[in-house]
Amino acid sequence: MMDWTDRHCRYFHRLLSQRALLYTEMVTAPALVRGQAMHLLDHSPVEHPVALQLGGSDPAELAEAARFGCEAGYDEINLNVGCPSDRVQSGAFGAVLMKDPGLVAECVSAMRSGSSAEVTVKCRIGVDDQEPNVVLPQFLARVSSAGCKRFIIHARKAWLKGLSPKENRDVPPLDYDLVARMRQEFPDLHISINGGITTLEQAEEFLSAGFDGVMVGRAAYHNPADILAQADRRIFGAGEDADPFEVAHLMMTYVEEHIAQGGRLHQVARHMLGLFAGRPGARLWRRHISEAGSRADAGPEVIGEALDMVQSASRAAA
Numbered sequence: 231m232m233d234w235t236d237r238h239c240r241y242f243h244r245l246l247s248q249r250a251l252l253y254t255e256m257v258t259a260p261a262l263v264r265g266q267a268m269h270l271l272d273h274s275p276v277e278h279p280v281a282l283q284l285g286g287s288d289p290a291e292l293a294e295a296a297r298f299g300c301e302a303g304y305d306e307i308n309l310n311v312g313c314p315s316d317r318v319q320s321g322a323f324g325a326v327l328m329k330d331p332g333l334v335a336e337c338v339s340a341m342r343s344g345s346s347a348e349v350t351v352k353c354r355i356g357v358d359d360q361e362p363n364v365v366l367p368q369f370l371a372r373v374s375s376a377g378c379k380r381f382i383i384h385a386r387k388a389w390l391k392g393l394s395p396k397e398n399r400d401v402p403p404l405d406y407d408l409v410a411r412m413r414q415e416f417p418d419l420h421i422s423i424n425g426g427i428t429t430l431e432q433a434e435e436f437l438s439a440g441f442d443g444v445m446v447g448r449a450a451y452h453n454p455a456d457i458l459a460q461a462d463r464r465i466f467g468a469g470e471d472a473d474p475f476e477v478a479h480l481m482m483t484y485v486e487e488h489i490a491q492g493g494r495l496h497q498v499a500r501h502m503l504g505l506f507a508g509r510p511g512a513r514l515w516r517r518h519i520s521e522a523g524s525r526a527d528a529g530p531e532v533i534g535e536a537l538d539m540v541q542s543a544s545r546a547a548a
């Protein structure tokens with residue numbers, strides 16, 4: 231997720247779940263190939279399994295970008311066919327590609343030739359006045375024939391005119407049933423469902439109903455202790471729940487290293503604001519990290535102070 235799932239966020243999320251597959255922000259193929267912005271591929275070895283999401287629509291450029299991603303060690307290369315932002319539309323990629331499954335197939339085929347890592351596609355159910363019942367199966371059939379066997383489907387249309395990217399994540403109605411029908415119609419594909427899933431109960435229900443995977447975006451970011459910290463046990467049947475206090479302590483060490491390399495606390499801690507969401511002291515935590523954490527000289531001690539506040543609040547609530 232743009233501006234959210236950067237490498238600091240992914241490091242933090244990996245401490246919460248050893249198993250969940252993490253995704254990078256979208257990196258555009260032109261930025262890598264023409265801009266030589268190789269720093270966009272930086273990640274830590276602890277992040278695995280981690281997928282690189284690419285944006286683009288030029289097959290040769292995407293092949294090159296996929297090769298870079300594969301050489302950088304990503305476990306999966308994902309093509310973005312869901313992002314509705316203006317910037318992306320002007321470059322003719324993202325959700326607008328739902329209108330051109332042939333081009334997406336060419337892109338996938340080229341990316342597969344450039345990368346030994348699996349190439350996957352994240353898409354919508356359609357755009358604008360397309361009829362999802364018709365276009366989604368055609369899209370899956372065409373793109374899978376180019377060798378993509380794994381799709382993550384955001385179960386709503388993108389309306390390319392008139393809605394902001396943010397509205398496009400909430401306003402077009404969700405159609406989980408259609409995605410469930412795709413699961414039936416394409417038994418050989420691995421289909422993950424995405425969009426509006428806010429609890430692990432919902433995720434468990436989708437998996438019981440036969441989905442191969444569930445992608446959780448905003449809820450995992452805003453409420454990581456209820457989603458990621460419990461995912462290994464509840465979804466993957468392995469491991470114990472991560473303890474948010476322990477994770478915060480581990481992040482203090484990470485922050486210390488980040489600052490020693492010239493970074494700022496805020497760049498890391500901004501992703502941790504939701505760690506105690508719904509728990510005693512959540513507000514104190516958020517406020518202290520936001521306020522004290524934005525000072526130029528703020529260090530890991532700010533996290534320690536905020537943790538003390540949460541601990542006192544938990545004791546008072548017990």
Ligand SMILES: Cc1cc2nc3c(=O)[nH]c(=O)nc-3n(C[C@H](O)[C@H](O)[C@H](O)COP(=O)(O)O)c2cc1C
Nearest residue numbers: 231232255256310352384399425426427446447448
């Ligand atoms: C801040 C933000 C940035 C996002 N950036 C991307 C992106 O780079 N690539 C992408 O495929 N989806 C992106 N999305 C969409 C999410 O991946 C997801 O499809 C959407 O939020 C619906 O899932 P959710 O209800 O679980 O959040 C972004 C969402 C948000 C909130």
